[in-house]
Amino acid sequence: MSMYRQNILEHCKNPNNFGNLFSYNIKTHSHNPSCGDEIEIKLKVEKNKIKDAKFQAKGCAISLASADILLDNIKDKSLNEIKKLNEKDLLRFLEVEINPARMSCALLALNALRKIK
Amino acid sequence: MINVNKLKEDFPIFNRKINNKEMIYLDSAATSMRPKQVINKIKEFYEKYNSNIHRGLYTLSEEATELYEKTREKVANFINADKEEIIFTKNATESINYAVFGYFSKILKKNDVLLLTEMEHNSNVVPWKLLSKKIGFKIGYLSVNDSKINLKELQYKLKNKKVKVLSITHASNVLGTINPIKEISKLCKKYNVKLLVDGAQAIPHIKVDVKELGCDFYAFSGHKMLGPLGVGILYIKKDFSKDLTPFISGGGTVLEVTKETLKFKEDHERFEGGTPNVADVVAFSSAIDYLNKIGMNNIKRYDEELTKYALQKLNKINDIKIYNNNFNNRLGVIAFNLKNIHAHDVASILDEDGICVRASHHCSMILHKKLGINGSVRASFYIYNTKKDIDRLVNGLLKVQKVFRE
Numbered sequence: 001m002s003m004y005r006q007n008i009l010e011h012c013k014n015p016n017n018f019g020n021l022f023s024y025n026i027k028t029h030s031h032n033p034s035c036g037d038e039i040e041i042k043l044k045v046e047k048n049k050i051k052d053a054k055f056q057a058k059g060c061a062i063s064l065a066s067a068d069i070l071l072d073n074i075k076d077k078s079l080n081e082i083k084k085l086n087e088k089d090l091l092r093f094l095e096v097e098i099n100p101a102r103m104s105c106a107l108l109a110l111n112a113l114r115k116i117k
Numbered sequence: 118m119i120n121v122n123k124l125k126e127d128f129p130i131f132n133r134k135i136n137n138k139e140m141i142y143l144d145s146a147a148t149s150m151r152p153k154q155v156i157n158k159i160k161e162f163y164e165k166y167n168s169n170i171h172r173g174l175y176t177l178s179e180e181a182t183e184l185y186e187k188t189r190e191k192v193a194n195f196i197n198a199d200k201e202e203i204i205f206t207k208n209a210t211e212s213i214n215y216a217v218f219g220y221f222s223k224i225l226k227k228n229d230v231l232l233l234t235e236m237e238h239n240s241n242v243v244p245w246k247l248l249s250k251k252i253g254f255k256i257g258y259l260s261v262n263d264s265k266i267n268l269k270e271l272q273y274k275l276k277n278k279k280v281k282v283l284s285i286t287h288a289s290n291v292l293g294t295i296n297p298i299k300e301i302s303k304l305c306k307k308y309n310v311k312l313l314v315d316g317a318q319a320i321p322h323i324k325v326d327v328k329e330l331g332c333d334f335y336a337f338s339g340h341k342m343l344g345p346l347g348v349g350i351l352y353i354k355k356d357f358s359k360d361l362t363p364f365i366s367g368g369g370t371v372l373e374v375t376k377e378t379l380k381f382k383e384d385h386e387r388f389e390g391g392t393p394n395v396a397d398v399v400a401f402s403s404a405i406d407y408l409n410k411i412g413m414n415n416i417k418r419y420d421e422e423l424t425k426y427a428l429q430k431l432n433k434i435n436d437i438k439i440y441n442n443n444f445n446n447r448l449g450v451i452a453f454n455l456k457n458i459h460a461h462d463v464a465s466i467l468d469e470d471g472i473c474v475r476a477s478h479h480c481s482m483i484l485h486k487k488l489g490i491n492g493s494v495r496a497s498f499y500i501y502n503t504k505k506d507i508d509r510l511v512n513g514l515l516k517v518q519k520v521f522r523e
Contacts, residue, residue, distance in 0.1 A: 002466075003465060004465070004469075004520055009520065009523075035460075035492055036491025036492060059459065060459035060460075061459060061462045102461065102465060
C-alpha cells in the first residue's frame with residue numbers, strides 16, 4: 001500500500017504545527033546526515049502538560065507529515081508520556097505502513113523528542 | 118548493434134514484478150543485473166569444482182585454481198594489462214584501500230599534497246582522509262564546474278612540487294562525466310605525479326586500456342559490469358607492485374614463516390591473503406565473455422543513444438533540474454531533482470510503479486555540497502535498458518508531480 005495516502009499528503013502540504021513558537025520552554029533538534037533532513041521542535045509546557053508545539057524543518061513528505069502528526073498527538077500529554085513514545089506509537093498515529101528504507105525519515109521528529117532530558 | 122529484447126531474456130530477474138508492475142531497473146550505477154550465464158557459472162563452480170585453490174595437490178583443487186587464474190588472465194586481457202598486474206579484492210572500495218594503505222602509505226610524507234576532485238565517490242575520499250590523519254599530508258581538490266574538471270587548473274596545481282599523487286574517478290557516479298584520463302596521465306607523468314583511477318563507473322560502459330590511459334593504478338568492481346557481487350579488481354602497474362605491501366596478508370601469501378622470519382611469495386599471490394571468493398571470481402569471467410561478445414564499442418554507443426534520448430525526454434518535464442545536461446563525454450548516469458519535491462519522495466513514488474531509481478547523495482557528499490543540495494534522484498542505464506524504460510520513468514515523474522500538486 002502506498003505511503004503517500006491522502007492524510008500523509010495533507011499533513012505535508014498543509015501542516016497544523018509548522019512554524020515558530022515565541023513562547024516556549026523546551027527546544028529540541030534532530031538531523032539525518034545521510035539525507036540532510038533537519039527538524040527543530042519547540043514545546044510550551046505548563047504544569048507538566050504540553051500546551052503548544054511547533055516544528056520547523058526541511059525534509060521529505062514522510063518526515064514532514066510524520067512531524068506534524070506526531071505534534072498533533074502530543075498536545076495535552078505530560079512530558080513523561082511523550083518521553084515514552086516509541087516507533088510503534090508513531091506508526092499508530094501515522095495510520096500508514098512505512099517502508100523500511102524510509103523509517104529514518106518517519107522517525108526524524110520522534111528522535112528530536114527523544115532527546116528531551 | 119544491441120538487440121535488447123533478445124538480450125533481456127538472459128536476465129532472469131526481469132521476470133519479476135515490483136508492486137505488481139513490470140520492473141524498470143534504473144540503478145545500474147549502484148549494481149548491474151546479472152545474466153544467466155554468470156549465475157549458472159556460480160552454480161557450476163559449486164557443483165563441479167568446489168575446493169580451495171593454490172593448496173590442494175589433487176585434481177579438484179588444481180582445476181579450481183586454473184579457473185581462478187584463467188579469470189585473472191581474462192581480466193588482464195580485458196584492460197590490456199599483464200596478469201601479474203591484477204589483484205582480486207572484494208570490491209572497488211577495497212581496491213582503493215589496498216592502494217592507499219598498501220602503497221601510498223609508504224610514499225606520501227607529511228608535507229606532501231594529494232589531489233582529488235570534487236566529484237569523487239566517498240570511497241575515493243575516505244581512505245585518503247584516514248591516511249592523511251595518520252601522516253599529515255594535505256588534500257587538495259580539483260574543482261568541478263559545468264560538470265567538468267579543468268585541465269588548466271590541474272596543470273597549475275601539478276606545478277606545486279609538493280603534489281605527489283592524483284586520485285581521480287574515470288567517470289562520475291552522479292554527473293556521468295567521463296574524465297579525460299589520457300590527457301590527465303600525460304600531465305601527471307610530466308610532473309612526476311602518481312595516478313590512481315577509480316574505474317568503478319566507467320569500465321562497465323567504455324573500453325578501458327590501462328596502457329593507453331597511462332595510469333599507475335586502476336580500481337574497479339565486477340558487480341557493476343554483470344559480474345557477481347563480491348569481486349573487486351586492483352590493477353597495479355608492474356614497476357609499482359614490488360613496493361606494494363601485502364595489505365591483506367596471511368595464508369597463501371607467504372613462502373616461509375618462522376618465529377624469527379617472514380618471507381612473502383614473489384608473485385601476485387602475496388597480495389591475496391586467505392581463501393578468495395573463488396566461485397564469484399570464476400563467474401566474473403563469464404561476465405567478461407558476455408561483454409566481449411556484445412563488444413564494448415557497441416555498449417558505449419548504446420549507452421550514448423539511451424542517454425541522449427533520456428536527456429531529451431527529461432528536459433521536457435517542467436520544474437526539473439538536471440545536474441549535467443551535456444551529451445558528450447558522459448555515461449548513462451543522470452542526476453536530477455524535481456522542484457519542491459524531495460528526492461526520497463520521488464524515488465518512493467516511482468517504486469510504487471515498479472521503477473527503481475536511487476535517491477540520496479550517492480556517496481558523493483562533497484559534490485552534492487558543491488551543487489548546493491542534500492541529495493538528488495539518479496537514473497542510470499545499462500545494456501538491458503530500453504527507450505521504453507525511459508518513457509516509463511518520464512511518466513512516473515509526471516505522476517510524482519501530480520501527487521504533490523493535487
